[in-house]
Amino acid sequence: MGTSLAGQMVNLLAAFLLLVAFAMLSQRRVLSLVRLFAWQGAALAASTLLVAYSTGQNHLYYSAALAVALKVILIPWVLHRLIDRLDVRWDIETPINIPTTMLVGIALVIFAFALATPISEMSSTITRGTLGIALACVLLSFLMMIVRRKAIPQVIGFLAMENGLFFAATSATHGMPLVVELGVALDVLVGTFIFGIFFFHIREQFDSLDIRHMEKLKED
Amino acid sequence: MELLSVLAFPLLGGILLGVFGHRRWAPELNAAMSLATLLAAGALTVRVIEEGPTTVLEEQFFVDPFNVFLVALTAFVGFTTALFSRPYMRTEEHAGRLSAGRLRLYHSMYQLFSFTMLLCLLTNNVGILWVAMEGATLSTVLLVSLYRTPQSLEAAWKYFILCGVGIAQALFGTILLYFAAEKVLGAGGTALLWTHLHEVRGELEPTVVSLAFVFLLVGYGTKVGLVPLHNWLPDAHAEGPTPVSAVLSGLLLNVALYAVVRSKVLVDGALETGFSGNLMMGFGLLSVVVAAFFLSRQRDVKRMFAYSSIEHMGIMTFAFGMGGPVAAFAGLLHMTVHSLTKSAIFFTVGHAAHATGTQSMDAIRGLIRQSPTIGWGLALGSIAILGMPPFGVFTSEFMVLTTAMHEHSWATPFLLVALGVAFAAVFGKVQPMIFGETTARPLPHPPALVPVFVHLAVVLMLGLYIPPYLVDWYRQAAALIG
Numbered sequence: 001m002g003t004s005l006a007g008q009m010v011n012l013l014a015a016f017l018l019l020v021a022f023a024m025l026s027q028r029r030v031l032s033l034v035r036l037f038a039w040q041g042a043a044l045a046a047s048t049l050l051v052a053y054s055t056g057q058n059h060l061y062y063s064a065a066l067a068v069a070l071k072v073i074l075i076p077w078v079l080h081r082l083i084d085r086l087d088v089r090w091d092i093e094t095p096i097n098i099p100t101t102m103l104v105g106i107a108l109v110i111f112a113f114a115l116a117t118p119i120s121e122m123s124s125t126i127t128r129g130t131l132g133i134a135l136a137c138v139l140l141s142f143l144m145m146i147v148r149r150k151a152i153p154q155v156i157g158f159l160a161m162e163n164g165l166f167f168a169a170t171s172a173t174h175g176m177p178l179v180v181e182l183g184v185a186l187d188v189l190v191g192t193f194i195f196g197i198f199f200f201h202i203r204e205q206f207d208s209l210d211i212r213h214m215e216k217l218k219e220d
Numbered sequence: 221m222e223l224l225s226v227l228a229f230p231l232l233g234g235i236l237l238g239v240f241g242h243r244r245w246a247p248e249l250n251a252a253m254s255l256a257t258l259l260a261a262g263a264l265t266v267r268v269i270e271e272g273p274t275t276v277l278e279e280q281f282f283v284d285p286f287n288v289f290l291v292a293l294t295a296f297v298g299f300t301t302a303l304f305s306r307p308y309m310r311t312e313e314h315a316g317r318l319s320a321g322r323l324r325l326y327h328s329m330y331q332l333f334s335f336t337m338l339l340c341l342l343t344n345n346v347g348i349l350w351v352a353m354e355g356a357t358l359s360t361v362l363l364v365s366l367y368r369t370p371q372s373l374e375a376a377w378k379y380f381i382l383c384g385v386g387i388a389q390a391l392f393g394t395i396l397l398y399f400a401a402e403k404v405l406g407a408g409g410t411a412l413l414w415t416h417l418h419e420v421r422g423e424l425e426p427t428v429v430s431l432a433f434v435f436l437l438v439g440y441g442t443k444v445g446l447v448p449l450h451n452w453l454p455d456a457h458a459e460g461p462t463p464v465s466a467v468l469s470g471l472l473l474n475v476a477l478y479a480v481v482r483s484k485v486l487v488d489g490a491l492e493t494g495f496s497g498n499l500m501m502g503f504g505l506l507s508v509v510v511a512a513f514f515l516s517r518q519r520d521v522k523r524m525f526a527y528s529s530i531e532h533m534g535i536m537t538f539a540f541g542m543g544g545p546v547a548a549f550a551g552l553l554h555m556t557v558h559s560l561t562k563s564a565i566f567f568t569v570g571h572a573a574h575a576t577g578t579q580s581m582d583a584i585r586g587l588i589r590q591s592p593t594i595g596w597g598l599a600l601g602s603i604a605i606l607g608m609p610p611f612g613v614f615t616s617e618f619m620v621l622t623t624a625m626h627e628h629s630w631a632t633p634f635l636l637v638a639l640g641v642a643f644a645a646v647f648g649k650v651q652p653m654i655f656g657e658t659t660a661r662p663l664p665h666p667p668a669l670v671p672v673f674v675h676l677a678v679v680l681m682l683g684l685y686i687p688p689y690l691v692d693w694y695r696q697a698a699a700l701i702g
Contacts, residue, residue, distance in 0.1 A: 119428055165391050172399045180347030187354040205370050214374035217455045
């Protein structure tokens, strides 16, 4: 198998990741967001696997397996459980202006590409074109965290941002050393659980998961 | 060996207290584990001073005079804060604000927080540094929301999201750094080891490294509390339990700044320009000025001292940004004295808030009548933090100012005005809290004031006389980062 074919496949998956990031930005339903997040994780794992196969970097197989276990299975499952227990399955977020958000998102993608181009040119990996997409995914998730007013979509934005960073690591450098990736995965996992605990505390205290209740601490 | 025991004690403490943290003797166990960490850190310090920098366990951990100085400081303040937290947490339990389960959470997380900070300092791997820094956020976020009040939940949420987003930028910076290093060192484990990076720093690709530094500075700078990324800091300090405020201000901010300075050393080697220094000076100066003007608007005493921490972190960032042996020396000295003084202030403020039942500065009056030691502690602490001679903060601020006059004279008026404004604000608010008719009542558990006066005595000593071996030690550390 030629590396060019693998490279093109990785580019395709990168485009899919970007598409999912935009879909998340425009998705109002919580449950669909979790599904999109799982798809993003799957695309990430597939692209890691492809890079591992085409470059012979064995430790990338482990990171691909880690991505599947954590981002396709475990975290979406935890989020589903949380959504069930909190009974917010049919929550819909209305007060966001999707067309404007999309336009801002497009501007962010252009910015990300402008920032990443000089670095991609120095890269020798087969996936060098994808660094811009990775940075764009990070920025789009960042935007999602800013525009969302509910706790669970904010957290999904947070996790999607970590996906973007993971993709940046595989596309620019064939992945960070395994010990670092394991550490990052541990942090993400612990973070997800703490967020879960938090949801219950917030709900208990405010009777809702709306972040607008939590903007009282201001300078006066 | 000493190095691994410095890490093993708090980890073990975290596990033990996760099981026994609700027992009556848990506060004593907490203090004992912190004491063991302190003793191990002392042994490590002696070893490093005598034998010079070393690496341990296939170069995964390393010590040099710069990080061992912060390890000693972290272990020391960790221990004294554990002493302070004994009567503080007993009073909270007495007042019914905390259940047994939350005390267990508190004690266990306190030790794990120490562990993550020490891991940040001792690891040689820039990636693990990131992991440990995120771990420090995760271990403190449930401590900030320990009281489960609406305000504390809001503060913890803000802390979690802002620091999480910030630190994600630092991860991107680390990836870029690895990308640059991989070209020189080859793929694999060694390309993220700081000692290796330091050796080849001259060969790293300048464009990539400078972009990496921007991300690293923004990321770790969020945890340092640099303006405009400081929003989480006053809330987290004001709403969490006071021992947590003391370690956040006294230790976590230092550790985050340590990460920034380590990155700066690499970037300076690669760039040969003042890019990173200028960026740090800009952020530092902005933090000093903005925080000083916010000080006078505060009503909550812990919030006010949190803004004072932002101001002082700004001074340190500015000092490290200027670079050179004198400024780096001043920055290190300021790290020491600020962390000792600020934690001492939080100890007295914690007891004062218990004695008066409020954190609002308008309602705290006449502390010195009810308890002369608390009153004097707060008075001396405030004078020290405001940079009055003969305390050590004066020495370090004086060194920063004189260096700034020589090298960057445009910055001195801003610094002087900010220091003046800060003085007026804090002094004007603290003075009526100490004197006048008292609103304080006796405390149910005798306050732990020994740590306060030990800290202040050390700060006073550093202002009057720095022992020669300490000067040597600081010089060695300053040479590493200057």
